[in-house]
Amino acid sequence: MNAEAAVDEASESLSSLGAGGAGDRLHFRLVLRILLRCLRLLVPVRGHVIRLVVGFSAVAVTLAPIGFLLFDLFWTRALQGEPLTVIEAGLLGFDPALTVHVDALGAELRHAVALRSIALGVGAGLLSMPLFLGLWYYQVWILQKINQALRLDLVDRLQSLSLRFHADSRVGDAIYRLYQDSAMVTQLIDVLVLTPLGAVARYVFSLGLVFCFDPWLAVVLAALWPPALVLGNLLSRRMRVRFRAAREANSELTSTIQETLAGIKVLKAYGAEGRAQARFEESSRGAFTRAFEARSLLAIFAMEIFWLAGFAMLASTAWAALETRTGAPLFAQKMLASLGFTAWNLGLFNSLKMNFGAGTDQVRRLFSTWGRVQDISIGLDRVFELLDLEPDVRDAPDAVPLEAVHGSVAFFDVSFRYRSERAALESVSFEARVGTITAIVGPTGAGKSTLMALLLRLFDPETGRIEIDGIDLRRLTLESLRKKVAIALQENLLFGTTVRENIRYAVPNASDAAVREAARVACAQEFIEKLPQGYDTLLGERGTKLSSGQRQRLSIARAVLKDAPILVLDEPTASLDAETEMQVLGNLVEWGRGRAIFLITHRLSTIRRAGQILYLANGRVVEIGSHVELVAREDSAYRRLVELETAPTGIRGSR
Amino acid sequence: MRADFEERERVSGRESTALLRRALRYMAPFRARFLVKLGLVILSLLPFLLLPWPVKIVIDHVIEANPIGKTVTPYPFFVEPLLAPLAGASPETILLWTVVAQAVLLLLIGAIGAGANENDRMDAYLAGGQDIATRTENQANAGFSLAGGLLGYFDFRWTIRLTQDLNHHYRSRLFERIHALPMTAFDDERIGDAVYRVMYDTPSITETCYRLLLTPIAAPLNVGIVAGMIALVYGAHPLLALCGLAFIPIVFAATLPFTGLVRRNAERARKAGANTTSSSEEGLANILAVQSLGGEDRERRRFDDDSWAGFSTFRELLRIGIFATLAGAVPGVLLGGFVFLYVTDLVIEGTLSPGDFAVLFTYFLLIVGSCVDLGALWIRLQESSIGLHRVFFLMDLPGEKDHPGAKPLPPVREGLRIENVSLDYPDGTCALRDVSLEASVGRVTALVGPAGAGKTSLAYLIPRFLSPTAGRVRLDGTDLEELALESLRAQISFVFQETVLFDDTVEGNIRLGRPDASEVEVQRAAVLAGADEFIQRLPEGYRTRLGRSGGKLSVGQKQRLSIARALVRDAPILILDEPTSALDSDTEQRLVAALREASKTRLVLVIAHRLSTVRAADQICFLQEGRILERGSHDELMALEGGAYRRFVELQTRGAA
Secondary structure: OOHHHHHHHHHHHHHHOOOOOOOOOOOHHHHHHHHHHHHHHHHHHHHHHHHHHHHHHHHHHHHHHHHHHHHHHHHHHHOOOOOOOHHHHHHHOOOHHHHOOOOOOOHHHHHHHHHHHHHHHHHHHHHHHHHHHHHHHHHHHHHHHHHHHHHHHHHHHHHHOOHHHHHHOOHHHHHHHHHHHHHHHHHHHHHHHHHHHHHHHHHHHHHHHHHHHOHHHHHHHHOOHHHHHHHHHHHHHHHHHHHHHHHHHHHHHHHHHHHHHHOHHHHHHOOOHHHHHHHHHHHHHHHHHHHHHHHHHHHHHHHHHHHHHHHHHHHHHHHHHHHHHHOOEOOOHHHHHOOOOOEOOHHHHHHHHHHHHHHHHHHHHHHHHHHHHHHHHHHHHHHHHHHOOOOOOOOOOOOEOOOOOOOEEEEEEEEEEOOOOOEEEEEEEEEEEOOOEEEEEOOOOOOHHHHHHHHOOOOOOOEEEEEEOOEEHHHEOHHHHHHOEEEEOOOOOOOOOEHHHHHOOOOOOOOHHHHHHHHHHOOOHHHHHOOOOHHHOEOOHHHOOOOHHHHHHHHHHHHHHOOOOEEEEEOOOOOOOHHHHHHHHHHHHHHOOOOEEEEEOOOHHHHOOOOEEEEEEOOEEEEEEOHHHHHHOOOOHHHHHHHHHHOOOOOOOOO | OOOOOOOOOOOOHHHHHHHHHHHHHHOHHHHHHHHHHHHHHHHHHOHHHHOHHHHHHHHHHHHOOOOOOOOOOOOOOOOHHHHHHHOOOOHHHHHHHHHHHHHHHHHHHOEOOOOHHHEOOOEOOOOOOOOHHHHHHHHHOOOEOOOOHHHHHHHHHHHHHHHHHHHHHHHHHHHHHHHHOOHHHHHHOOHHHHHHHHHHHOOHHHHHHHHHHOHHHHHHHHHHHHHHHHHHHOOOOHHHHHHHHHHHHHHHHHHHHHHHHHHHHHHHHHHHHHHHHHHHHHHHHOHHHHHHOOOHHHHHHHHHHHHHHHHHHHHHHHHHHHHHHHHHHHHHHHHHHHHHHHHHHHHHHOOOOHHHHHHHHHHHHHHHHHHHHHHHHHHHHHHHHHHHHHHHHHHHOOOOOOOOOOEOOOOOOOEEEEEEEEEEOOOOOEEEEEEEEEEEOOOEEEEEOOOOOOHHHHHHHOOOOOOOOEEEEEEOOEEHHHEOHHHHHHOEEEEOOOOOOOOOEHHHHHHOOOOOOOHHHHHHHHHHOOOHHHHHOOOOHHHOEOOHHHOOOOHHHHHHHHHHHHHHHOOOEEEEEOOOOOOOHHHHHHHHHHHHHHHOOOEEEEEOOOHHHHOOOOEEEEEEOOEEEEEEOHHHHHHOOOOHHHHHHHHHHHOOO
8 A cells, every 4th residue: 555545544644533423334243343353451450350259249149049048938928827848947947847748827926936036137237248348348449450551552552652642632532532522431240241241130030930830921931022122123333324414513512622722711812701702612511412312321221121021010919919819820830849938928029029020121221321322322432433543653663772873863855744645855855964953944834844744653654664773663653753853842842840840741750960960951940040949849731831032941851851862943042032041052062062963943033053055945955055055056945035034124124 | 828728637527517508509400400400309209109009009909809999008199090990800901001101100210110220210320440530430420310201311412511510610710710810829839729629629519519408418318218107007116117227326326426437538538639639740741851861760650649649538538438337237237137027917817918028128128228328428528628628728729909099901002010119939038028110111221130039029110910018019100019909901902931832723822912913923023033034944834723831932043932922912011031042143233223223112022141241231230139130221330330230240141251
């Protein structure tokens, strides 16, 4: 696939990211696939998950028979006076002679049975509650761990994606995926393991028990499935579409808020607050409408399933009532005879109601979970969309670390383009030796910053190659390469931490002495020491307590601290006045012995320091040489630039 | 003027009550709809009185085949008339009618009995995560009903619409207040935190309103009705009703001690959540710096810490909940056991029938449920009050506003006069000291000086982004403080030092200056700014979307775009802060020429370092450390022996000679 097509395809997939659209890419199989993919996330915590499941199962398995017995003890034995079964007598500590092998229980015995049953029930309840709560808390902790891991995966991916992605995407969308969408992973254990296991187990148990009572009732319980499945099938797709729309609308709202606040000063300056507010309200309304549509559908689905379950319950209860009235024998009476149950009675009637109800409950639970799974899968799909984006630049499998730089940095016929039409760089070739300063000059948009981005391997060139000391950049590990290149950007981006931390950004372990030295080289030492807390002064978000010149010097200090053999300064002196500029450049020249320094600038005073000047226009190297050489040429573009800078403005003479 | 988002740590009990009251006031426009909701809630409670009775009917009359009219305990007054027609019917007929009645109830209110698996409560809660922010999505779109079936669905729709409208209203007011904050508030503060407040703290209001208005009415009503029913039907055994009511104090005793703890933890949890949003927002918005400076590891670690802190604080909240639950469960279970025993004894005695047991069982379940709601109420309110606090705090910050009696500004014709202005920042630093300056329409004034001299601060005075600590700024003789902000800013075009572009088309960004500018005018402004050229070369020209912060353009291109934006506005005052710092000489000269042109009918103020930009100005003011040292034209100032400006120029050109 040629480079152009690759770029086109990349921009295609990038621009469709998060656009979702009206259609629904998912279907049942894909939903399952997404859930299964998340199983991988359970692996690091599998020990915990197993312990959790075992814990829940143990408690459930212990309580279930107790619950069943208690139920019977009440309804049939205590309330109605039927004799106890052997097991029950044993459980409660009664003498079988008095309680089992009699015709009926007397009032006193019934009272005693009730008392002991209640004691048993209360005891079991009080014991199991802390257990359940403890297990539940454990589950929360596990889920948070999984969510954290997923968030970190996303952050890693976001950081490794190239600037191409970030230029197209919106911050709010990335944040939404990072938090809201990735939170869906916390449902995994519940949705994939606990609910299905628990629900199916309970359902099968109920089905079995009901079958033992009367097979027809079991048929009714089983007959819930076909219509429920049909309903689910009909509505799933629509639910998914709506859920996606709701998430996207919310994500867009987050983006709107973020962008408005980031650009608030311009909005104020142009009196555009009203328009921004209108846009916000529209976005907010839209998000709510989508949420409404999604949730309504879910509610309707749940309601319809409940109607199904309800009718089944009614039918079965009626049938069981009739059977109980006649005291009909149970279907599996032989099996149950050992437990003491042979024919329908009030206790069994209530037991049936409870178990049939539990069975329908499980069906409702499963379908309700299925409904929520649609939303969960959409959230996770959005997460995976992001995780599946390939970073543009990666280490080659046999990459070697870059050790030291002694020779030169060389570009050989390098071409690159951001979008498929306009080339940012075309056939650029030059060499810069260590110990020299190269100035890169030219009109804006000529490709100067792109050049430096390529040197950092933020992108790879389409054609040609870049070499350091004769090694192609693509054969070097990214980490080692970027350690050896220090850059001070044109947009002086600082962070909301202290001055010291800002300077130490790339080298967190640098000593204070090193920090001070870097500040000295950048002529920032003076003003930093005059700040209220000196190096520990906290800068606001985006570092805006300082003037632009001060920020620029901090950026330079940051680059200097890295102590890299290759230093790139993008418009380092644009915000500095002439005097400071002189000092800074002087310091840099001194400090820069034995390094390769690149200066991107169009300030003559800065350019003059360079040993070599590269003049770029429209992505091509138009001229290359020293100041003296280039000025000597008759029609050189560089000469024209110098003339413009130094001559009195031809536009108007003095007044 | 600088705002401090770091509000005090603790919200006291009294304060949280005040917050709740305030939340209720916000609810006022929605009063009527709330009343309807309350009506629906009450309506949903009533059918539950009916529900246990079919069970008793089935047990007593169908299974036990007692004829109607011969039961140990009589039926309540609303059930009797329904049973009367069935007197003397066979058990099968009774069963049939009971089933029919239950089917109707099922369809209408989604319930056939009173057990948990026989009722439907309608809601559409989606899955949340294990942290506060993801949970609030459900709060923001809360749709719930105590009933199911058709009534439940109607109730659900009503509720969710009410919730959403309330939230939308509240969110919009907060957002409005936020961008009324002075510009400097955002210089210093965290955008991510503000986003969090707008999105995830605002749903606290509906949470609060529902809990404050519905639960305290619905829950006791529920308990009262059920207890009343018990007293009515089983009046012979008053102990039963009393036991029912006894659950209430138990629940309160269990939860009240925890309220302070809950509040403090909720505060920590929300703050931690906002921190996480802030730090990731900062990292993502500055991804270029992060990548090129190799800060990925550092950002990742920061995020890791912040994110896990958010989770931990949330877990602490849960822990408290668990303790409260256990504290209430013990006495609750014991009381329940006692009731069980008592009722069983009555049945053994023969005073109650087994069917009655069923009824009482379900009634007590209802009571316990409502009591738990009540107990949880106060605790939940504490949680929500923190969200409210965060929102109200932001809303209460002083915003920009007009002083009383503010007048609109008539079109500026003469010029600007700054009289003895001093400017101090809240942290004590002095930005300007006794500065006086005159700039008139028809001239270009340049502000020059070393970095940090106060040039930008001076420029910010004009659109009243900042107000002087001493002295006055006048336009055409009128003090700025007496002018209406909107009309003042409508006459100023400001180009900031750091360009800000939005995710909109090129055209849209330029039009921000004047929304009703025609395409021709937009293009003309772009030509003047020297931007038309590169715009034409973009894939879709003026209709190209810029993406976030115009990420696809070079800095110089962005600068030219923002100049075009200012030019299209056509305002009499044009202020440019370092407009040429990223431009090459050619473009710069063209821009300077354009500014000269523009200055014929405008007041142009330029802040710059570059000699070439400044030299052509009519008046140059040299600032240093907050004072104006020299004032005059380029030639005049150059003539001064040992002048500051002269030295400044010489430094610049010396490098070029």
